[in-house]
Amino acid sequence: MLVEKNVPLQAFNTFHIVAKAHSLIRIRSEEDVRAVLADPDLAVSPKFVLGGGSNIVLTGDVKPVVLKVEIAGKRLLQGTPRHYIVEAGAGEGWHDLVAWTLEQGYPGLENMALIPGTVGAAPVQNIGAYGLELQDRFDSLDAIDLQTGQVFTLNAAQCAFGYRDSIFKHSSNAELLQALGLKDRVLILRVRFAIPKAWKPVLGYADLEKKMAEQHCDQPTARQIFDWICDIRRAKLPDPAVIGNAGSFFKNPTVTPEQCADIIARDPKVVHYLLADGSVKLAAGWLIDSCGWRGKTVGHAGVYEKQALVLVNRGTGNDGDGATGGEVMTLAKAIQTSVYERFGIQLEPEPVVI
Numbered sequence: 034m035l036v037e038k039n040v041p042l043q044a045f046n047t048f049h050i051v052a053k054a055h056s057l058i059r060i061r062s063e064e065d066v067r068a069v070l071a072d073p074d075l076a077v078s079p080k081f082v083l084g085g086g087s088n089i090v091l092t093g094d095v096k097p098v099v100l101k102v103e104i105a106g107k108r109l110l111q112g113t114p115r116h117y118i119v120e121a122g123a124g125e126g127w128h129d130l131v132a133w134t135l136e137q138g139y140p141g142l143e144n145m146a147l148i149p150g151t152v153g154a155a156p157v158q159n160i161g162a163y164g165l166e167l168q169d170r171f172d173s174l175d176a177i178d179l180q181t182g183q184v185f186t187l188n189a190a191q192c193a194f195g196y197r198d199s200i201f202k203h204s205s206n207a208e209l210l211q212a213l214g215l216k217d218r219v220l221i222l223r224v225r226f227a228i229p230k231a232w233k234p235v236l237g238y239a240d241l242e243k244k245m246a247e248q249h250c251d252q253p254t255a256r257q258i259f260d261w262i263c264d265i266r267r268a269k270l271p272d273p274a275v276i277g278n279a280g281s282f283f284k285n286p287t288v289t290p291e292q293c294a295d296i297i298a299r300d301p302k303v304v305h306y307l308l309a310d311g312s313v314k315l316a317a318g319w320l321i322d323s324c325g326w327r328g329k330t331v332g333h334a335g336v337y338e339k340q341a342l343v344l345v346n347r348g349t350g351n352d353g354d355g356a357t358g359g360e361v362m363t364l365a366k367a368i369q370t371s372v373y374e375r376f377g378i379q380l381e382p383e384p385v386v387i
């Protein structure tokens with residue numbers, strides 16, 4: 034087991050924030066985790082599990098031991114009568130998995146093409162885009178307990194998926210029996226997906242409908258949807274390889290119909306969607322945009338010109354010209370304050386702040 038010291042993390046977080054890991058260990062198998070736990074010092078050290086670094090804001094050097102997940106492998110497990118069960122190692126790139134399933138003839142993940150990050154990070158925030166969430170195609174996952182080394186399997190219900198939420202985002206609270214969170218307690222090893230054998234396109238999302246109309250195509254193939262999603266995302270979201278960012282910075286808030294009516298009375302154009310449970314989801318991007326933040330810059334952090342929900346690093350990180358995590362969080366707080374003052378809504382950040 035190699036413990037790397039003072040490892041620059043700039044290339045390991047999509048915001049390209051400059052920070053170091055005091056210690057970093059690459060995890061390529063279950064045995065690598067066991068080796069960490071067998072070491073008397075490492076066993077008791079706080080640990081931080083790093084996937085693709087696409088949903089984190091680093092506000093300084095990382096003192097906990099960084100376990101960088103690089104577990105590889107993609108395969109078709111025995112299918113069920115109605116589903117292909119595909120298993121992927123937690124270190125595989127998410128987009129590579131989507132492309133691979135399509136090439137292999139197991140379409141069904143295409144609406145989630147081009148989401149940055151790794152397979153192991155995908156269940157943590159229940160990634161989603163264009164009408165599909167990870168939980169819609171999820172079968173189960175294997176994880177290892179970072180205290181006991183015990184490997185266990187969780188199904189969808191046990192992962193407690195919610196909107197950009199799961200059991201892996203919550204700390205356990207011994208006083209609240211129902212709050213059995215797994216945050217910082219486990220490392221996800223591999224994830225299995227249940228992909229329906231009878232493929233049906235997931236359409237209905239405005240951007241996709243627009244593509245269909247433009248191309249005069251009302252029965253797209255999975256490959257067409259994949260290509261369209263890639264085009265749509267490239268057109269409105271910054272490529273992290275070019276401009277540092279962590280995707281949507283805030284969750285879309287939900288409000289009561291009364292709160293929404295109150296906002297509509299003042300701002301009739303507010304973008305909102307009625308949810309099945311009667312509550313109303315508001316487009317956080319629109320709220321931020323209408324407070325005038327789109328394209329603004331504070332220090333080296335900014336609000337993306339084409340999508341106000343995305344905060345970006347205006348610098349390259351070379352020669353100290355990049356954004357610090359502190360600058361990103363200062364900008365985020367300023368945005369939260371102005372949205373709260375104007376709409377009375379508290380925006381909740383999506384990335385994990387470290």
Ligand code: EPU
Nearest residue numbers: 162163164280281283284285304316318319322340341342
């Ligand atoms: N809007 C504005 N101004 C802006 C940005 C958006 O007016 O600056 C309006 C748009 O015109 C649109 C509405 O807000 O009417 C919603 O925008 P969009 O369709 O781009 O989706 P979103 O709600 O901003 C969510 C996800 C994205 C996902 C897209 C597509 C969250 C927090 N974000 O964004 O996920 O790709 O839908 O499904 O739910 C991510 O989580 O990192 C992410 C990129």
